[in-house]
Structures are given as structure tokens and as C-alpha cells.
Amino acid sequence: DDAGYADIGSFGGEIQTPNLDALASVGVRFTQFGVSATCSPSRSMLLSGSDNHLAGLGNMAEFTAPNQKGQVGYEGYLNDDVAPIPMLLRNSGYNTYMAGKWHMGEEPQHFPAARGFMRDLTLIPGGGSHLEDMWGARGERQLYTYNGKQIAALRPGFHSSEDYTASIIANIEENRRDGKPFFAYLALQAPHDPFQLPDGWRDRYAGRYDAGYDAIRAARIERMKQLGILDPAATVFPRLPTIPAWADLSNEERRQSARRMELYAAMVEHMDANIGKLIGYLKTTGLYDDTLIIFLSDNGPEGNIMEMGRPWDNSRFEDWGKKGTFLQYGPAWAQASAGPLRLFKGFLS
Numbered sequence: 001d002d003a004g005y006a007d008i009g010s011f012g013g014e015i016q017t018p019n020l021d022a023l024a025s026v027g028v029r030f031t032q033f034g035v036s037a038t039c040s041p042s043r044s045m046l047l048s049g050s051d052n053h054l055a056g057l058g059n060m061a062e063f064t065a066p067n068q069k070g071q072v073g074y075e076g077y078l079n080d081d082v083a084p085i086p087m088l089l090r091n092s093g094y095n096t097y098m099a100g101k102w103h104m105g106e107e108p109q110h111f112p113a114a115r116g117f118m119r120d121l122t123l124i125p126g127g128g129s130h131l132e133d134m135w136g137a138r139g140e141r142q143l144y145t146y147n148g149k150q151i152a153a154l155r156p157g158f159h160s161s162e163d164y165t166a167s168i169i170a171n172i173e174e175n176r177r178d179g180k181p182f183f184a185y186l187a188l189q190a191p192h193d194p195f196q197l198p199d200g201w202r203d204r205y206a207g208r209y210d211a212g213y214d215a216i217r218a219a220r221i222e223r224m225k226q227l228g229i230l231d232p233a234a235t236v237f238p239r240l241p242t243i244p245a246w247a248d249l250s251n252e253e254r255r256q257s258a259r260r261m262e263l264y265a266a267m268v269e270h271m272d273a274n275i276g277k278l279i280g281y282l283k284t285t286g287l288y289d290d291t292l293i294i295f296l297s298d299n300g301p302e303g304n305i306m307e308m309g310r311p312w313d314n315s316r317f318e319d320w321g322k323k324g325t326f327l328q329y330g331p332a333w334a335q336a337s338a339g340p341l342r343l344f345k346g347f348l349s
Contacts, residue, residue, distance in 0.1 A: 001039065001101060001127075001192040002345060004301035004337025007268050012224035012339060014208075014216070015265045019276035020295055027293075031229055035299055037348050038063070039126060040103040042298040043187070047104075047115075048082035055082045057104065062126065077105025078115060087116030089183045097171040098122060099164035100187030106143060113148025119174075121146050121167040123160070123189060130189060130196040131323045132158035137306065159198050160189040161267075165274040169281045176285060186278065191267035193302060194326040195260070201270050202321040205262040212246030212254065213261070214239065217336035224339055236340035243332045256317070260329040263321045264337075303334025303344040 008017040010024035036042040038060045041052035048055045053073035059065065061076030068074040078084060086096040098112045098120040105111070105124075112120045124143040128136040132154040136142045144151050155163070168184050175182070209216060217239075224230040239245070246254065275295070282288040305328055320327055334344040343349050 001187070001189050001298055002300070002302045003191055003268065003271075003297040004334070004339070004344070005297075005341060006220040006224060006339030007191075007301075007337050008272070010227070011229055012220045012227060013268075014219065015205075015268045017268065017272040019272050019279055023279075023293060023295065029229070033296070035297070037299055037346055039101075039298040043102075044078050044082075044104055046296075047078065047084050047086065047185070049085065050082045055079060060103075060126070077107070077110040084115045086112075086183055086185065090116045090118060093180055095119075095171075095175050095178070095180050095182040096184075097168055097182065098185040098187065099167040099171075100160070100185070101126070101189050101192075102187070103127075108148075111145055111148060113145065117185070119147055119167075119171045121164060127189070127192050129194065129323070130160040132156055133323055135324075137326070157198075159196075161271050161274045162198070164188060165278050169278055172281070172287070173285075176287070186275075188271055188274075190271040191264055193328045195263035195267050195321055195329075196323065196325065196327075197263065197266050197270060197321050201266050202263065204269060205265045207262075208265065209258040209261040210254070212249075212258070213243075213332040213336045214246045216261075217339075220336060220339055230340055234340065237342035240331060240335060240343075243335070246332075257330075257332070259317070259320060260327055261333050261336075263327055264329050264333065266321075299345045300341070301334040301337035301344045302328065303331035303338075304346055305330055 005011060007013045007015055008020050009015065010021040010029060036045065036052055040060050041057045044052045044055035044057040052058060056073065056075035056077055056079030058073040059068055064074055064076060090096045096117050098117040099122065101123045102112055103126040108114065111124065112122050122145045124145060125136065128142040134142050134144065134154060144154065164186060168186050172182055172184065221230065221236055225232045225234070249257065279288065282291055319325055338344045
């Protein structure tokens with residue numbers, strides 16, 4: 001969710017993503033792969049095989065424009081004009097599982113359980129805390145479902161990447177001897193803001209981004225050329241004119257900016273580590289060689305800054321990345337995550 005084109009190692013990133021890189025080394029890397037500019041439209045196309053307007057998500061429900069409201073194709077949920085892949089597969093004898101973010105309808109008739117998933121652990125709205133407090137971006141309590149039913153609490157110590165992955169593993173294990181194939185949709189919330197990590201992960205990249213976004217972006221683009229992701233002669237869009245050069249920032253601005261990227265990078269590696277748990281499980285059980293695994297991002301990195309209020313308290317630098325803090329990294333680092341591309345989430349360019 002909101003991962004960048006150049007974030008993972010096999011696409012030029014310096015972030016440690018050994019499990020995804022191993023998949024890429026024996027698979028296919030797509031470099032002309034189209035997604036929507038925001039998340040729920042991309043997700044509706046992924047799960048329906050149809051254009052997002054046909055699927056009812058011509059725009060994110062939260063950002064429906066006045067001229068779009070009430071119009072066909074802008075219902076704001078995965079509509080009944082499309083047949084979701086999990087429903088087709090379930091009707092064909094598959095076991096179907098989901099864990100992660102849904103963002104395609106917040107009424108019970110639109111929950112994953114009503115759209116073909118037999119088992120689920122789901123954040124129904126579009127984002128919020130990665131931890132057990134269930135807070136949304138503006139302090140509202142978020143809606144989660146477990147096997148189609150709304151739940152009042154998450155387990156103590158919950159983290160989205162860890163628990164969603166564990167849920168998928170548990171679902172497969174529960175039914176793996178019944179002889180049926182499975183379809184599993186692991187819609188990891190990471191590395192979507194807020195950047196929040198378990199103890200032991202927050203300082204994993206301490207000092208790694210002190211060189212700044214200009215240097216990191218240049219290094220990523222060079223590696224993309226070496227890997228064949230970009231043509232060696234390709235030119236790329238320069239830093240956006242609204243973004244100051246790293247050298248022009250004050251020491252405190254550089255310190256805070258680098259810390260945001262450190263936490264983001266740790267979110268990506270932590271995500272990869274949990275994907276590794278799932279891959280390890282598939283190998284241990286003999287399912288790996290018969291499983292098609294697809295990894296993708298929904299819309300590219302988030303470079304837009306949202307002003308947050310309570311309960312998010314960003315006043316203590318030392319607490320960044322913990323429960324109750326809402327960290328984003330802004331357009332400069334998003335442009336680095338996007339690699340050669342001009343912009344990021346929210347922009348069709």
C-alpha cells in the first residue's frame with residue numbers, strides 16, 4: 001500500500017528486501033504495469049478484471065467530486081456489475097482468504113465476506129494505525145472485520161504486517177488437507193502512513209539517509225539502469241521546483257526529514273520479512289512450487305502531506321514511529337521512491 005517503484009532491491013532500492021528480491025530473481029519483473037493514481041480504484045480493477053469505473057470506483061469514495069456524486073461508475077464501492085475474482089474462484093471450488101486493507105465499501109453487503117472471501121481479517125476503510133489502537137487518520141475508530149463480522153478489538157501487540165500475514169498462514173493451514181486450491185489476497189497496509197513499527201525495528205536504518213533525498217534518488221536511478229529497469233540513456237524528471245535542495249535545508253530540517261525516511265524504509269523491510277514468513281510456510285508445507293505469487297503496489301508512494309490532529313501527537317522526535325504518532329515523508333522522498341517518475345500517488349502523470 002503506497003510502496004514506490006524504486007523502493008525494493010530488485011527495482012533499484014537500497015532497502016533490504018531479500019524475500020521479494022528472491023521472488024524477482026526467479027520470476028518476471030514488470031516495468032510497464034499500469035495502476036490507478038489512488039488505491040481503491042486500483043484494487044477494484046485487480047479484484048474484478050474490469051475498468052474501475054465499471055466496478056464502481058471511478059474515484060476514491062472519500063474524494064468523490066460534486067459532479068461525480070450519484071453518477072454510474074462512482075458508487076464508491078465494488079458494485080454488483082462486476083464478478084469479483086474471489087467469488088468466481090469460490091464458486092469453482094477454491095478456498096478464498098483475505099487479510100489486510102479493503103477500502104471498497106463500508107456496509108456489510110460490501111464487506112469481503114459478501115464479495116467471495118470465506119475467511120478474512122480486514123481493515124475496512126482506507127487507512128489508519130498499524131497497531132492495536134484502531135485509530136483512523138483523524139482520530140476516528142476504524143472498522144475491522146473477522147470472517148465477515150465486525151470486531152471490537154485487536155489483539156494486544158497487533159501490527160498490521162505481522163497479523164495479516166499470520167492470518168493468511170493460519171487460513172491456508174486450517175484447510176490445506178482438504179484437496180482444494182486456494183486464492184489468498186494479502187493486502188498489506190504497509191508502508192502506508194503512519195510509519196509505525198514494533199520495538200526493535202524503528203532504528204534499523206538509523207543514519208542511512210543522512211545524505212538526503214537528492215543523493216538517494218540519484219543512486220536509485222543509477223541502480224535501475226544497471227538492473228535494466230531503465231534504459232541507460234534515459235533522462236529523468238528533475239526534483240520538483242517546490243522542493244528545496246537537501247543542502248539548502250537547516251540541520252534540524254535534515255534531521256527530521258532523514259528520520260521520516262528511516263522509518264519508511266524500516267516499514268518496507270518489516271513488510272518484506274513478513275512476506276518471507278508466508279513464503280517460508282509455503283516451502284515447508286510443499287505448497288510453494290504450486291503457488292503463483294504476485295506482488296504489486298496499488299498506486300505508488302504517498303507524497304501529499306495531510307495535517308493531522310489528535311490522537312496523533314508528533315511533538316516528541318524520540319517517539320516517532322510509536323503508537324500515537326502519525327509520520328509521513330512528503331514529496332521529496334516520494335519522488336525518490338518513484339524513481340524516474342515525475343510525481344507520485346494522486347497524479348496520473
